[in-house]
Amino acid sequence: MKRLALSMSTAVALASPAWADTSDLLIIGNSDPSVLQRLIGNGDLSDVQTAFQERGAEVSLATGADAESMRQAFRAFTDGLDATTDDVGIVLTGRFVSTIAGSYLLPAETSGPLSLAQVLTEGFALDSVYAVAAQYPGRALVVLGETETDETLPAGLSVALPLRDIPQGVTVAIGPAGDAARFVNELSDATGEDVLPLAQTAGLSLQGFVPRELPLFLGEDTALPQVEPDTQDQDRSAADTSAWEKALAADTEAAYETYLAAFPEGQNASDAQERLTAIQSEPFYREKQAEEDLALSRDSRREIQRDLSLLGYNTRGIDGIFGRGTRGAVTAWQNENEQGASGYLTSDQIARLDAQAERRAAELEEEARQRQAELERQDRTFWSETGAQGDEAGFRAYLKRFPDGIYAEEAQGQLDSIEEQRRAQAEDEDRLRWQEARDTDTEAGYRAYLAERPNGAFVEEARARIDYFNNNSExxxxxxxxxxxxxxxxxxxxxxxxxxxxxxxxxxxxxxxxxxxxxxxxxxxxxxxxxxxxxxxxxxxxxxxxxxxxxxxxx
Missing domain, CATH: 1.10.101 (Muramoyl-pentapeptide Carboxypeptidase; domain 1)
Structure with a gap:
């Protein structure tokens, strides 16, 4: 069974999940209807829905979807997937926003200044799409159509779509929403070998797994003609398959070169060339493959980054993405531990790294306990000689030495009471000038008060604030x-x-x-x-x- 999830945006019409035997489609549309009208002649995608239905597909359509509609449509789609599904296609078009936790498709009617909380609670997570597509390596197509926006995003949000987390075997086509819509419109008439050329012609960039051909959506009405091979062709094909299996088993540069020498135009020649290029361009090819075989989750990668950071290796972020910073930190750790500096981790190395980090955490925490106990001892001793005496000078001396100390709130409360008494007793002009200095709360403001009111009621408070700025300048x-x-x-x-x-x-x-x-x-x-x-x-x-x-x- 083939299933295609298309996400594009305008009112919600969700078809019942009665899946056909050829292709099942989920269409969620969050793009500008006027753009769709101009490019494909229909703003609500009904013609696209009809075209796929005519090929025998059962189509679920959600356009202009809100948060719940997107989740409902995706849930219906995934509930219908089973072991008989041949291939999966998921198309999301609309406005995307990325955070350190992942990327999200926003609802069609997102309004007001965008916030991180709004993205996390209302957005549709791209990680969910990848999780489904990853179950169909070599048979999964994800199309991401981006809608431009002029809005300035707050810190922690970005319009960039990171593509480093694409699962193995998943093909991603990415580009403007209009180009994605045009591609999906033409996809309904495509045969397997047409899929990737159509995407490139539409102006989409291909990422992740990009084979020479992507044999998706070959319904019974579009199946490629079968040619009965003669005996010689059958023997040649069997030899090709056997040689390729041997090359895969060895997974070395020499093995792939041997295969290509024997079958330069073989049915696996393009894959052999890709693997050969990967080995030649990656000096630690086997180590890389071994780490990929571990299938580390994003949370597992974050934990590794935390362990490295705890041991003093800078990963340049704890985001679950192994970029240059993390690879450099792994290499440095491997050098220090005589593990063979490849930048890629084995399961044994991950266990050793975790053990070292846990031991170091215990050491650091014990050091912190001892330091905190000593600071508290000094704090209590100093208080007994200053603030505990109950006078203004003692309170100020304590806060100057321990602004965040054990008794800081008590000392500040006492000083606030003293200040309030002075406010009540001070003349109006003095009180007004002091309030202006407190409102600005800057060293310059307090110095201005002292210059103007050298005998004012709040001279001690002003000097104390100036001391605070000097002592805490860093x-x-x-x-x-x-x-x-x-x-x-x-x-x-x-x-x-x-x-x-x-x-x-x-x-x-x-x-x-x-x-x-x-x-x-x-x-x-x-x-x-x-x-x-x-x-x-x-x-x-x-x-x-x-x-x-x-x-x-x-x-």
Whole structure:
């Protein structure tokens, strides 16, 4: 049984999943109807639906689909797949947005400023498509038609479609939505050898598995004519098959060269040439193939990246994508451990890497516990000599030394009360100038207040804030970058809750575990970073997240 899933966008009409014996089609359309009208003569794809039905296909059509309609149509499609399915085609056209967690097709009527939460909750995950297509290696076609947009996306979102995660054996054709629509319109009349040339003629780029021919959608009415071979042809074909099986079993440069020498125009010549080129261009071909055979999931790849980062190897991101950064980190680890620096991992190496990372996490956490205990001892001793005396000078001395200390909230609360009393006693002009300085909350603003009101009621408060800016200049300087790095992580509310819960387990008092990083949470993050000698910013970055996750494993 052949099944084709087409996703393009305009009202929803979902056919019942009564699958035919030739091809089953799922059409989800999220492109501009006017574009479709201009290119294929019909804005709601009904003509495309009819064309496939005339070939004996049962078609499910969803156009202008919202989030639920997309999921419902895809669910119906996948429920009908079974072991008799010959090949799979899935076409998605519309607006795509990518995050560090994957890429998503947006509903047709997405409105207002786009947010990460909106993409994750309403978008249709491209990973779901790949998961289905991966079950049909060599017999799966995915078409991605992109709709352009002028909207500026927030940090953590991108219009780029990463194509590094295409499963083995899956062919992906990608291009503008209009070109994809034209290709799908012509696909209804295609025979197997026409599929890829039609895609290229339509202006689509081919990625992933790109053979010379892609024999898909060969219904009974379009089957290629069968020619009865003579005995000599049968013998030659059998010899070709036998030689190819031997070449595959050896999987070496010499084996493929031997096959090509004997069968330069053989039925497997193009595959042999592709494999030969791959071996010659990849010095660690066998290692690469061995890692691919492990079929590592994206979560498994993220875990490997976390382990490498924990051991001090920079993977340039923890996204489940093994790019140059990760390959370089793997190579460096292999060199250090005398494992043969190929940049590709074996199952034994993954186990060893995980064990090393877990041991290192335990070591780092023990160091952090000792450092945190020493900091708390110093904190309590300093408080007993300053803030515990109950005067303004003591409170200010404590906060200058321990701005995020154990007693910081108590000291600040006492100073706020003192300030409030002074506000009540201060003259109107002095109170007004001080409020202006507090509103701007900059070193320059406080210096301006001191220059204008050298004997004002809030002189001590102004000097204390100036001292704060001087003593924390490095932390203040990195805040914009730290904010951007945290935003780039694309943390959803669940991830933020998890971070707060782990900080709470460590006794760092992040406040309510509600996914909102308020001042209590920021203070807890700074305490965590300080105890572990990480960059102290109060914002989550990759290094902090890696350590937080390691801490959770150890508890």
């Amino acid at each position: 932390q203040i300087a990195v805040q914009p970058q730290a904010q951007a790095e945290e935003a780039a992580l694309g943390l959803n509310e669940a991830a933020r809750r998890l971070a707060e819960a782990r900080l709470n387990e460590l006794g760092l008092e992040p406040g309510a575990v509600d996914g909102t990083f308020d001042e209590d949470a920021r203070r807890a993050i700074r305490r965590y970073q300080d105890a572990r000698k990480l960059r102290v910013s109060g914002y989550l970055d990759q290094s902090t997240v890696v350590r937080l996750m390691a801490d959770s494993i150890l508890r």
